[in-house]
Amino acid sequence: xxxxxxxxxxxxRLTAGLDRAGRLDLRQHHAIHxxxxxxxxxxxxALAEQIKLCGRGGAGFPFAKKLKAVLESAYQRGGETxxxxxATEGEPASWKDKVLLARAPHLILDGxxxxxxxxxxxxxxxxxxxxxxxxxxxxRALDERRMPAPTRVVTVPHRFISGEGGALVRGxxxxxxxxxxxxxxxxxxxxxxxxxxxxxxxxxxxxxxGALHGPAAYASLGTEDEPGTVLLxxxxxxxxxxxxxxxxxxPFADVLDVCGADAASGVLVGGFxxxxxxxxxxxxxxxxxxxFAAVGGVLGAGxxxxxxxxxxxxxxxxxxxxxxxxxxxxxxxxxxxxxxxVARAMTSLSSGGGGSALDTVRMAxxxxxxxxxxxxxxxxxxxxISALETFTEDLSAHVLHEGCGKPVKGVLPIPGSxxxxxxxxxxxxxxxxxxxxxxxxxxLIRLDPNGFPAFPDAPVPPWLQPGARKAIAMxxxxxxxxx
Amino acid sequence: xxxxxxxxxxxxxxxxWLGGMLLLAALLSFTPPGERILAGxxxxxxxxxxxxxxxxxxxxxxxxVAATDRLVLLIxxxxxxxxxxxxxxxxxxxxxxxxxxxxxxxxxxxILDVLVPFLASYHATVLGxxxxxxxxxxxxxxxxxxxxxxxxxxxxxxxxxxxxxxYASWPAGIVHGLASGRSPKSWVTAGYVICVILVAVALLVRxxxxxxxxxxxxxxxxxxxxxxxxxxxxxxxxxxxxxxAAPRQRAVPRQRAATRPAHRPTPGGPMPPPMAPPVSxxxxxxxxxxxxxxxxADRRPGLDRRSGFDSRPGDRQSLDRQSLDRQxxxxxxxxxRQPTFADRQxxxxxxxxxxxEERARRYESVSDDEFWAHLRGEELR
Numbered sequence: 001x002x003x004x005x006x007x008x009x010x011x012x013r014l015t016a017g018l019d020r021a022g023r024l025d026l027r028q029h030h031a032i033h034x035x036x037x038x039x040x041x042x043x044x045x046a047l048a049e050q051i052k053l054c055g056r057g058g059a060g061f062p063f064a065k066k067l068k069a070v071l072e073s074a075y076q077r078g079g080e081t082x083x084x085x086x087a088t089e090g091e092p093a094s095w096k097d098k099v100l101l102a103r104a105p106h107l108i109l110d111g112x113x114x115x116x117x118x119x120x121x122x123x124x125x126x127x128x129x130x131x132x133x134x135x136x137x138x139x140r141a142l143d144e145r146r147m148p149a150p151t152r153v154v155t156v157p158h159r160f161i162s163g164e165g166g167a168l169v170r171g172x173x174x175x176x177x178x179x180x181x182x183x184x185x186x187x188x189x190x191x192x193x194x195x196x197x198x199x200x201x202x203x204x205x206x207x208x209x210g211a212l213h214g215p216a217a218y219a220s221l222g223t224e225d226e227p228g229t230v231l232l233x234x235x236x237x238x239x240x241x242x243x244x245x246x247x248x249x250x251p252f253a254d255v256l257d258v259c260g261a262d263a264a265s266g267v268l269v270g271g272f273x274x275x276x277x278x279x280x281x282x283x284x285x286x287x288x289x290x291x292f293a294a295v296g297g298v299l300g301a302g303x304x305x306x307x308x309x310x311x312x313x314x315x316x317x318x319x320x321x322x323x324x325x326x327x328x329x330x331x332x333x334x335x336x337x338x339x340x341x342v343a344r345a346m347t348s349l350s351s352g353g354g355g356s357a358l359d360t361v362r363m364a365x366x367x368x369x370x371x372x373x374x375x376x377x378x379x380x381x382x383x384x385i386s387a388l389e390t391f392t393e394d395l396s397a398h399v400l401h402e403g404c405g406k407p408v409k410g411v412l413p414i415p416g417s418x419x420x421x422x423x424x425x426x427x428x429x430x431x432x433x434x435x436x437x438x439x440x441x442x443x444l445i446r447l448d449p450n451g452f453p454a455f456p457d458a459p460v461p462p463w464l465q466p467g468a469r470k471a472i473a474m475x476x477x478x479x480x481x482x483x
Numbered sequence: 484x485x486x487x488x489x490x491x492x493x494x495x496x497x498x499x500w501l502g503g504m505l506l507l508a509a510l511l512s513f514t515p516p517g518e519r520i521l522a523g524x525x526x527x528x529x530x531x532x533x534x535x536x537x538x539x540x541x542x543x544x545x546x547x548v549a550a551t552d553r554l555v556l557l558i559x560x561x562x563x564x565x566x567x568x569x570x571x572x573x574x575x576x577x578x579x580x581x582x583x584x585x586x587x588x589x590x591x592x593x594i595l596d597v598l599v600p601f602l603a604s605y606h607a608t609v610l611g612x613x614x615x616x617x618x619x620x621x622x623x624x625x626x627x628x629x630x631x632x633x634x635x636x637x638x639x640x641x642x643x644x645x646x647x648x649x650y651a652s653w654p655a656g657i658v659h660g661l662a663s664g665r666s667p668k669s670w671v672t673a674g675y676v677i678c679v680i681l682v683a684v685a686l687l688v689r690x691x692x693x694x695x696x697x698x699x700x701x702x703x704x705x706x707x708x709x710x711x712x713x714x715x716x717x718x719x720x721x722x723x724x725x726x727x728a729a730p731r732q733r734a735v736p737r738q739r740a741a742t743r744p745a746h747r748p749t750p751g752g753p754m755p756p757p758m759a760p761p762v763s764x765x766x767x768x769x770x771x772x773x774x775x776x777x778x779x780a781d782r783r784p785g786l787d788r789r790s791g792f793d794s795r796p797g798d799r800q801s802l803d804r805q806s807l808d809r810q811x812x813x814x815x816x817x818x819x820r821q822p823t824f825a826d827r828q829x830x831x832x833x834x835x836x837x838x839x840e841e842r843a844r845r846y847e848s849v850s851d852d853e854f855w856a857h858l859r860g861e862e863l864r
Contacts, residue, residue, distance in 0.1 A: 430639060436565075439558045472631050474565055476551060478639035481631075 003099050003133060004233070004241040009254055011221060013213075013229045014205050015245045018103055023137060026144040029106040033212045036110050038148075041071055044118040044207075050215035051227055053207060057086060057163070057200030058271070058300040060289055063207065066197065069187035070119060073195035080122035082191040083115045083149070084172065087138075087201035088129045088156055090163030091271040092323075092413050093303045096231040097201040099243045101134035104205075105141035109151075111204025114211055115197055117148040124151040125191060127168045129158040158415070160272070160327035164374050165198050167329075178329035179374035200301075202231055222248035226288045230302055236411045237262040237308025252285040252292075261306040266313060266390055268412065270300030272320055273379025276313075276390035282306075296386075308411055313394045315408035317387040318346040322456040323414045324380045328443075330463060335377040336443050338368035342384050343456065344446065350408075355399055361388065414458075422459040423483045424468055428452075430479035440474050441467035453480075529585050536578035537660040540620060541678055543571040544653045548685045569627070576624050579617055606663050613659035619652020650686065654679060 006018045017024050017032045024032065039047065048064035055061045074081045085108060089097045101108060108126075116124050124147060128134055135155065142151055156162045156171040164179045169190050171177030190196020206228060210218045219227035226248040232255060235241040239260025246255055256263045264279040269292055277285065281295035289299045307313055325339035345353070345360035353360075365384045368377035388395060397404040410417065424444070433451040444464050448454045460468045460482065472480045511517040549556070550564035586592050592610065596603045601611035626633075626645045633642035657675050661667050 434553070434561070435558045436562055439562050469631070472634055474562060475634065476561075478630070478634040478642060481634045 003102060004095050004235065004243050006099060006103065006243045006245070007258055009244060009246040009250060009258060010229070011247075012245055013209050013218075013221070014100060014104065014107060014202070014231060015243075021103075023103045024106065026106055026141070029104070033107070033110075033209075036114065036208070036212060038117045039114060039211060041067075041118040044114060044211075045071070047210050047215055048207065051206070051210040051218045052225065053203065053210065053228075054226075054289075055200055056202035056206065056231070056301065057165075058273070060299070063199060063203060066187060066199065067115070067118075069185065070195045070197045073188050074119065077195065080192075080194045081119045082194050082196045083112055083119060083121045083124045084168065084186070084191060084196055084198040085112050085124070085126040085201050085204055086163065086165060086168055086198060087134065088127050088158075088163040088168055089201075089301075090129070090158065090160045091273075091301060091303055092160070092415050093233060093235050093268075093271055093305050094301050095233045095235070095241075096243050096302055098131070098133045100205060100231070101128070101201060102137045105134075105137050106145065107205040107208050108201045109141055109145065109147065109204075110208035110212070111206070112151075113148050114207060115204065119197060121149045121197070122194070123191070124149050125172050126151065126153045127172065128153060128155055129162070130155045131158050160324065161329055161374060161376055164376075166374065169196065169198065178331060179376075181331065181373045183373070202302075223288055223290075225290060230287055230299070232287065232302040232304050234259040234261065234304045234306070235413055236268070236305035237311070238306060246287050248288045249286050249291065252287050253283050255287060255304070256282065256306065259306075261304075262308040263306040265309050266307045267297075268305040268307065269303065270298035271303035272324055272383060272412075273375065274298050274300045274303065275382065275386040276307075276317075278390055296390075305412055308409075310406060311409040311411050312350065312404050312406040313387065313391040314346065314350040314398050314404070315406075316410075316412050317384065317391075318343065318350045319408060319410065319414065319417075319458075320412050321346050321380065321384055322458050323417070324376070324383070325443075326456070326458065326461040326464065328376060329374075330443065332372040332377070334368050334371035338364060338371070339377060339380055340443060340446070340456075342368065342380065344454070346384060346387075347456070349395075349398055350403070352398070352403060358388070358395070358399055416459055419459045421483060422465070423457075424455055424460055425481055425483050426453060427479045427481075430477045432477045432479075434476050436474045436476065437471035437480055440471045444468060445471060525585070528581050529589065532578050532582035532585060533660060533664065536575050536582050537656055539571045539575035539578060540649075540653055540656055541675070543568055543575055544649055545678060545682055546571060547649070548682055548689065551689055552685070572624055572627060575620060579620060583617065609659050609663040612655045613663060616652045616656035616659055619648045619655065623649035623652060650682075653682075 006015045008015045008019070012018070017028060021028055045064055045067055048062075048067055053063040055063060055066070070081060087097045087101050087108070089095075112124050112126070115121070126138060128138065135153070138153060142153070154172050156168065156177040159177070161167055161179060162171065162177040165186055166180045166184065167177045169186055170180055172191050186196040186198040188195060190198060209228070222228045228248060229245050230248050232244045232246065233241075234244060234255065242259050244255050244258065256267075261267075263282045266276050266278055267282040268274060268276050275297050277292075277295050277297040281297070285291050285295045285297065287299075292299045307316065321339070321343035325343040328335045328339050330336045341364040342361065345357055345364050349357040349361055361384060365381040369381045371377060394404045431452060433447075435447050435451055435453075437453050438445045438447045441464065444460065444467060445453045445455045465482070468482055472482060512521045546564045546568040550561050550568055552561070556564070583597055587594060587597060592603060596610060597614060597617075600614035601607050603610040623646055626642060626648075630642060630646075633639055657679065661672060661675065
């Protein structure tokens with residue numbers, strides 16, 4: 001998929017100038033925003049508090065609190081500090097950071113430069129994914145300008161969980177980019193063990209806007225609690241996928257209108273760890289963390305995916321759950337084995353498993369909650385339960401009747417789902433239900449009630465392929481193979 | 484990509500370590516204690532590499548045949564046995580290599596004897612069995628390594644056949660091991676014999692289960708084969724002749740009947756209803772009134788119905804005695820019954836089949852609905 005276009009509802013802030021230029025180089029950036037004046041630590045802290053800046057990566061943690069924690073930690077330990085820009089964007093349906101980095105990279109770098117100067121950081125690290133969207137633009141931008149600290153770009157393999165802060169820090173430290181087992185705050189021990197200010201790319205861009213235009217001008221848009229603008233990525237059942245910048249508190253219906261979205265049957269907000277909201281809820285919502293929470297959604301990283309009328313909601317959810325189960329790092333047992341359970345139960349529900357499948361979904365989703373090093377099991381469980389709560393009509397059609405009768409079109413974007421290679425296949429005429437495969441890779445293969453292997457109809461993720469190969473080698477009937 | 488790079492890096496690390504350790508060992512072996520250790524190793528391997536190879540091979544074969552059991556073992560036992568099967572197989576191959584290398588270095592055998600069996604100057608038979616067993620072990624190990632590829636092909640049984648070489652290699656190895664070197668203690672011989680018997684029993688159980696499963700699956704059986712009728716040519720049949728009656732051939736001289744292309748059963752083509760038109764004395768025949776009777780030579784001999792075959796109407800037209808007589812017996816319809824002239828000599832009271840043309844027209848007019856109605860036993864409208 002190509003990066004979506006950018007549209008601004010109301011005055012453009014982050015996306016200013018993008019309606020005229022493909023990419024803003026440093027000269028154009030200065031022409032639009034003016035040049036940056038450095039701020040001290042206290043001034044930056046005051047600015048962050050005045051513009052009530054919160055993290056835009058999903059959690060919405062107040063930036064000022066984070067900055068203060070880093071300052072305190074650095075003061076106590078007296079060592080170096082590091083500024084990390086998280087632009088990995090592991091969510092497949094999110095484009096805002098990638099688009100911003102590809103088209104207006106200097107805003108993000110301005111924000112990182114502000115933070116690095118205020119913290120007297122010894123290094124700035126920009127973490128990006130290896131999807132090849134933003135890397136060149138970022139390198140060109142770093143060629144064009146000067147930064148207050150040595151700046152490094154670290155590319156981590158694209159994976160759902162590699163965008164998690166702890167995973168990125170591990171990646172920068174040269175370890176596997178998966179979440180650490182023991183929760184450590186990056187503000188205490190981050191890159192090389194130093195106090196680290198780690199925040200999402202859009203957050204740094206907002207910080208730069210606040211510094212460039214002043215807190216008063218920044219707060220002239222948005223609501224009292226959430227001043228400024230919000231970046232949303234709208235994909236799915238839309239006439240054109242867009243990255244939309246809109247003032248916080250503006251009607252969500254306007255955003256859906258400008259994309260030509262078919263939102264009547266439900267909208268996924270907040271990404272694959274987010275929630276579904278009904279069409280009515282979407283029509284009534286306003287774009288802000290509070291506004292989305294009021295209709296049972298979450299703003300998260302600003303991901304909006306309208307489902308559209310012609311596709312099976314339960315089937316789509318099951319598909320995403322299979323993807324999320326495959327994206328588990330595999331280091332925590334409840335997640336590694338529990339998420340495939342959730343996905344399997346939802347698939348069974350969509351294919352007519354009835355009331356018992358519904359119970360299994362609830363049970364499996366409850367069994368993984370809060371039982372992992374990161375929020376992946378929690379987010380996945382929340383997503384599954386939210387689908388059950390939102391699509392009550394479809395659910396009753398699936399549980400009580402033959403099904404909703406709609407096909408699964410694959411509206412929710414899942415990377416690599418079209419690939420035909422790397423899929424596990426069974427020659428059913430050879431398979432004799434020995435069951436050795438399920439014993440070897442329980443993350444991937446389970447036995448159905450008759451003792452025959454069952455696994456998701458999706459490419460095997462790279463980290464499960466050694467297990468899959470082992471299962472193939474173990475199969476006494478030579479029935480398994482990897483296509 | 485990243486995985487490949489990691490593998491390459493790991494491979495380099497391992498190679499470096501191994502190389503370093505080998506170099507160190509080689510250097511140390513020049514020192515007096517090193518020489519003593521080396522001599523000890525050499526002596527040990529000279530005596531026991533073959534023994535260890537045979538023991539490993541025996542364990543491999545037994546673990547392999549046991550791992551296929553579903554009656555007693557649980558899944559986790561079978562996974563464990565498969566792992567044991569693989570590791571002991573690796574050990575067997577390694578010890579086999581050491582055994583052969585040391586025997587060649589010591590001059591007990593020539594390299595030619597390693598490659599070609601039964602040429603050795605002494606103990607030719609038992610040493611040759613060792614060579615045969617080594618080939619078998621190598622083949623079994625190699626097929627074990629590339630097993631996954633056979634899962635992707637349409638011939639998984641080929642893998643089983645190739646891998647089963649181990650069952651031949653193992654007894655050869657045992658005979659070689661017991662007869663070529665030191666004379667074994669009686670309990671060793673007894674142990675091997677017991678192992679062979681156990682494996683043979685396990686193998687019989689396995690084969691009988693597989694055989695029973697095969698027997699339970701009924702195969703398609705050829706109940707009858709319809710030969711080509713009425714023509715000697717082998718060319719393709721014109722399409723217009725496939726599901727329909729052939730055009731009228733009344734006026735055509737008899738001689739051409741033999742050269743006319745005949746019908747042949749086509750799998751995809753529309754088949755004529757395999758039934759004879761119901762003829763009851765009370766029901767007047769449909770369609771135009773029957774033509775006056777023709778000379779008997781012009782009537783079809785009525786072979787097909789009696790011999791259980793029912794060929795197409797067009798075939799019947801082209802059937803005549805001359806062509807039948809010219810054909811070899813096995814090419815004739817219903818070759819179990821030789822055509823006779825009985826039809827011609829039939830007494831006039833016997834009701835003769837109606838003229839062929841009229842039948843053909845009836846066949847053409849039978850629609851699907853009528854055909855199925857007939858099969859259901861309803862009267863044809």
